[in-house]
Amino acid sequence: MHDTLTLPPGKAALLLIDMQEEHRSDFRYLVHGYETVVANCARLLAAARARGMPVLHTVYLVDTAADVTRPFHPKGDDGRSAFSDAGTPGAEISPELAPLPQETVIVKRDASCFTAPGLAEAMDRQGIDWLIVCGCWSEACVAATVKDGVERGVHILLVKDACGSGSPAMHETAVLNMANRLYGGAVADTGRALSLIGGGMARVWRTTLPVPMKFTYESASRDYDAL
Template sequence: MSTPALIVIDVQKAIDDPKWGRRGQPEMEARISELLAAWRERALPVIHVRHDSSDPSSPYRPGSDGNEFKPEVAPLPGEPVVDKRVHSAFIGTDLMDVLDELQVSNLVVAGVLLENSVEATVRMAGNLGFDVVIPEDAVASIDRTDKNGRHWPAEDVHALTLAILEGEYARTSTARAVIEALP
């Protein structure tokens, strides 16, 4: 793996709001913290993505407590923060400029929600030609109910989303394996 950039998506206090329902993958923040430590120790590029919702009722809206990064994965001074208003971190942001400046073609993408902003960003990254790895224990999903009323536990949403992304858009791994493969 050539020099990879770590992209941490939407890990803000808003994700703990009860409106989302039950979240799976309770170890996500700890695994992201381990990834961040490994990247920082090696002086590899880290990019944080912050969702700034335009919905006034969203816990992600700017100015709300939920808009703040969770402290255990917060950016350090000098680490770029990309502010987004839609699902993909590439749309309406300077993410591509940041990646071009860093001259990276490999991305490790972590954060929330796997089936929402992470997936949208990973699909776009794959379409743009980036080599993407998703550490499955550093992304999280929530319980979902489909239009027919069927309940899908977060663990099933997580597994299916990873299966859909595997191969065509990204490779899946674990945080530990990603760290062990770092230069």
């Protein structure tokens, strides 16, 4: 269902999840429409900065020489991580979204941002209970973060067109699956999220019941557009 939302003043932060260069530079991990995702994230970032809203960045970094990696973690022939390899250019945050010195950068070694203690610490320190979520990949790190956030009682505003994955189908079905159980939160596009960041109202998609959308292969794109 659609409802009108306003964000509580001083209680929201922008969370940019793993907006790293490998999503545009490594043929194995290209995010479909990454330039659009970056542009939408940049608009949200500029609005949050102008509003004085806290900004949180996360990066997924793996150092196989120093860290204990998970079982079956993919590695190259050289033993280094096959993705998000710490110290490589592909692991860096895209320059359009480069953090300012006063912005929090959280390094994580797993999908959910909540696996890194720095996220909860930053939220507690700044009194945040709403996260405006964008980033990559929709079905992986974004979905894991949203699920963990809901379980912790965090309100999530998922900005659907500021997230991305390897194909439209992967992204759209991920967003629909998140929306189906996004209790306490909402889904919006960048335009509506900008209104909310600016202190205004916006019509957003919300649910109070599990799986209200029984989407199909044929209906997924239409259902996604309707969010």
